[in-house]
Amino acid sequence: MRTLAVAAIQTTPVANDLDASWDRFEHQVRTTRELFPHVQLVTVPELMLAGQAPLLDAPEGWTQHSAQPIPGKLTDMLGDLARETGLWLVPGSIHEQAADGLVYNTALAIAPSGEIAARYRKVFPWQPWETTEPGDSFVVFDIPDIGRIGLAICYDGSFPETARQLAWMGAEVIIQPTLTPTRDREMELVCSRANAWTNQVYIVNINASDPVGVGLSAIVDPEGIIRQQAGPGEEILIDVLDLDTVTRVREYGSTGLNRPWSQLARYGNRIALPMYRDGTFQPAPWMQR
Secondary structure, X not given: XXXXXXXXXXXXXXXXXXXXXXXXXXXXXXXXXXXXXXXXXXXXXXXXXXXXXOOOOOOOOHHXXXXXXXXXXXXXXXXXXXXXXXXEEEOOEEEEEOOOOOXXXXXXXXXXXXXXXXXXXXXXXXXXXXXXXXXXXXXXXXXXXXEEEEEOOHHHHHOHHHHHHHHHOOOOEEEEEOOOOOOOHHHHHHHHHHHHHHHOOEEEEEOOOOOOXXXXXXXXXXXXXXXXEOXXXXXXXXXXXXXXXXXXXXXXXXXXXXXXXXXXXXXXXXXXXXXXXXXXXXXXXXHHO
């Protein structure tokens, strides 16, 4: 049995305070390690370590002010914490100050060795409100002897291409740090269930709690069933994901019925997909009017 014990901490940054947000994160990770020693991976919401403020209270220029280089002091601190606790860390996302001067919304995966196992730049920023530069590729990483994990961030989940590509790349679990303060959270949960079911993957969608987000984090299984869902306040979801369930569902079908990957393998090369000419998205004719 291949199992991954996860702790999804529904928490909130300390608004406009990078040091205090780090202190909160560090304390929560250490406390999780102490209370739940079987946990292997800890994740927190989007922009937790960027000290993101509530939507209407964010000061002008905070994205640039909070941006950090990768690697840098912050990733060194994350590496030290991972080594100390022996945990895999997916610490939400940060504002990454890139060498080209651009700022990205970037999720990291830190191995228990302290090394950066993966770096993913959010492909679909929530525009026009989010001003970071979009990334251009999806990312997976391997946890030895357990399985392959994909990274997504918040609004990425509203685009079916995200989960489909990650699953095609072999992801069995998608960790999706989120920061949603608005009433469309219900639709995000619909997308999480749909993405899990149509791609036969686990989705760990961890949102920020009040007052920065509206919470309602969820863990969804490969058949689209919500295993756990949080309320609006601070909360921790502990779960043990059986990755052999992904293998079973992909082989025998969701609820023993639906095998989309097998059908795509049989007929996919016959399907004309002009919207993806040359492997990239092409605007629809109606968008050019």
